Amino acid sequence: MLEVEDIHTYYGDSYVIQGVSLRVPEHAVVAVLGRNGVGKTTLVRSIIGFTPPRRGSIRFKGVEISRQPAYKIVRAGIGLVPQGRRIFRSLTVRENLEVASLARPPGRASRWTPDSIGKLFPRLRERASHAGVKLSGGEQQMLAIARALLSNPELLLLDEPTEGLAPLLVRELHALIRTLKDEGFSILLIEQNLPFALTLADHVHVMSKGRIVYDAPPADLMHNEAVKSRYLGI
């Protein structure tokens, strides 16, 4: 579904992603783990087109997307749930959802509408007319995910979805991501929460200083104390 091949991404002069390759197969959850500042979010920004890589290739369903503008990448079928949620602060919950569904080119059918997605997120439906940023952290995360789903993706980029959430909400989120996986979504999950990622992912990557230093099935990482202590500080 997604093939990232040896990408190199810079912020101005700073060389952040130093040759990363990874693949997200169809219907799979692939996790990227690593400490703060190793380039995980930059990897997401490279894929979605916010900070395009200077070198390397990113293919989505076989089509090269690394030179495309972000809105085309999204329309091609990649949904973004960004770090920090980035809920639009002057919009209500409903408007936050509508914006995503309006962005879809007319005539393209979607699995969801702002109304039907309420079934998956009943609490968002109850608070449809509240300001999006007035929701709790957990509800904002649900809103960010619902919003991304309305752009009708096949692949979801989830950038640290558990950040700042209480344990109970983390469990709820875990169930939701499992549901999305069962529905057939492919997911690239960026996380710092190791147990969360290990129990969801089919394959994990560990990043350090802009490179992928380890990749394996989750069971292998679970038992690899050396990698865990060296790169994840556990």
Place this chain on the structure above:
Amino acid sequence: MAYWLTQTFNGLTFGMLLFLLAAGLSLIFGLMRIVNLAHGSFYLLGAYLALTVSQLTGSFLLAVLGAAAVVACLGIVIERLFLRRVQNQELPQVLLTFGFIFVLEDIALWLWGAIPTLLEKPVLFAGSLQIGGIVVPSYRILIVVVGLLIAAALWALQSRTRIGAIIRASVDDEEMARGLGINTPRMFTWMFALGCFLAALGGVMGGALVGMYPGAGFEILVLALVVVIVGGLGSLRGAFIGSLLVGLLDNFGKALFPELSLFTIFAPMAIVLAVKPTGLFGRA
């Protein structure tokens, strides 16, 4: 009493005129983070184009629509060919839009000359009315009505339509809007064109009120900038309240302390900035 009423009404009229400029200036800044210094030149160009159209057709309405449409198209060309190349680069944007002031005002000077001119008022609004003991030129009432209508239309567009939700989302977080599949560059072009349309509309209205002369665009730009600074960049309500405030200040300043008329505008602006650096309705 009649004096004060008249002066207040004149101030409000001029404020409405400023609003037509400030609304576009503020909208363009809120969305694209560009302070379009050429905005006043679009105003002046609109006024001169209206002069030509009304001389050719004799119709004020055609002059308004024609001038605003031409200037909006010019705005599309400038945004697509020039401003888009310097996205997110403040200094080049300032230099580029400042450069357009010279280019556009010199073109105006070349085509329409340097003699101050006044646009002819539409026949229907050439007279005046007696309201509550004061004599009010009906053209000034027209300006107030047009200003209020535009304000209401912009408000409805922003808060009551789907396009408006997309605009507000892009003002909040343009990158995230793109990350949901919104073609923000195309929207920028349309909103820039809308801003130019409003500036030209202001030019036509102002052309029959204060007239056209070389440098008129720059003069009104300075006042419109004060409006958006006082009201808060990117806020429609700020542009509206700020326009009325600056319109009144300008008018009373000129009427009461003619030798201090700039002071009466810039001193309140300095106070607002000191107390609330983001402007009255601006956000950090």
